[in-house]
Amino acid sequence: MGTETEFGISVQGQPLANPMVASSRVVNAYASSSVRARRARWDFEEESPLRDARGFDMSRQVADASQLTDEDLGLANVILTNGARLYVDHAHPEYSTPECTTPRDIVLWDKAGEQVALDACRFAAANGQATGEPEIVLYKNNTDNKGASYGSHENYLMRRATPFADIVKNLTPFFVSRQVVCGAGRVGLGQDGRGVGFQISQRADFFEVEVGLETTLKRPIINTRDEPHADPGKYRRLHVIIGDANLAETSTYLKVGTTSLVLAMIEDRFLEAELAVRRPVQTLHEVSHDPGLSHLLELHDGRRLTAVQLQWEYLHRAQAYVDQTLGGDVDRQTRDVLERWESVLTRLERDPMECADELDWVAKLRLLEQYRDRDGLEWDDAKLAMIDLQYSDLRPQKGLYHRLVALGRMKRLLEDAEVEQAMHEPPSDTRAYFRGRCLDKYADAVAAASWDSVIFDLPGHESLQRVPTVDPLRGSRAHVGALIDSCDDAVSLFAALTRSTA
């Protein structure tokens, strides 16, 4: 699995600055500053050696900013040594994690992405100082509260044999209710945020249909994009667009951990559609607008449950599923996901504020309520909207999530040192390992890379040599670690690889 984050972007003092230009500045700055000399050889959509120069040609960018298109800008697109991708998408800088196999690894490489984005801003600021460019700030949120939303997606590899209809039936009620665990919290109701009040989710109000292919308008609860980046005969990639961008580590951990468990149950036909909810889109909004967690959802079978109770239904099934399929063999992390899920639901039911040091939406709500108490603020006060936005500011000195962590008000799952390491090193148990190691060790010989291939430009070869990485679980340290260790250059690596597959 993997996640994608589109960051909100703001050019200080220039609210109308072209966001594509600003996003390119940030991504290009990271590429040229941290990736040393190899960058031109990384980009898999561009081969122009002038790209770097174009990315930095600020005078040109500023001059005709309104005319520039994606193509003119040569929107930046780089693969990092940790196997991740950093690029510009839809007027936002976007970071996609490398492929991971566990929820904790997702949290780790997702957090590494925040640090990459932060460094990118710092490099852009250093570059811009000479020319007087204003500072660029990134936000890990999903809306500007003026009608625009941008995503944070999750991707899960699933068996192709699983009927899509089973996924839709069994996953929809889960997605309608999981926001009580992994919502990021939002001040303002409705897409344009004009409604007064607090809601659990950043994204909920932007979802308008149950199933569909769109991601930028008429957003569906279940997205049907089918682009597996793997053998399409065996796998599909479930592209989940309904999640909020999380900063709290427990929120991210439970978001992907619980979703993975539900998907495993769907694959193994352990769930039957008995949890289907009536009017899922409307219910999704209602759940989000009910931070008191008392709203009753109507199920097709006539039952009425709160969102937390619906989550309990999924949890109980997941517990039974793990017992029956794994028994005593359950791995520590799966057990941990189940325990934390149970603990969070128990506390949410008793008093949501008991989760204020672990879950984004509750942490944000607690802070907002404390300001309301102290300063006597109504929900439509601009200060509360500002606190909502500033919660997601990536800068450690300004971002309120980061301040809460620094003040000991948020529990973490990770150590700073491992996040730092994950900015540069790939996970060891997926093909991201091969990609990342090749980019690190044979940078000059890698012409391009993507999720499912690494392309070498080798001396003595007329054409580029493509090494496919179609199986997401091959190319791990166990498969190729020793080989890469023993090959001093890409030529010998390539020779060894072709020998072994011949």
Add this chain to the structure above:
Amino acid sequence: MAQEQKQPRKSSEEEEPVDGAPAPEASVSERKEKLDDDIDDILGEIDDVLETNAEDFVKSFIQKGGQ
């Protein structure tokens, strides 16, 4: 508007009577004061980093839609 979700001010610790302890009146209010002080300290720290003009800040945060 169903937006009245005032945060409970008491911790669960305070709600439970303490067996055998002398009337906890004073200590509860002391603890409450301590809690309020903590909150004041935290909000004080947050005040220091908040952007200065909320109205402007919120207005100028304009994004293009994404996925």
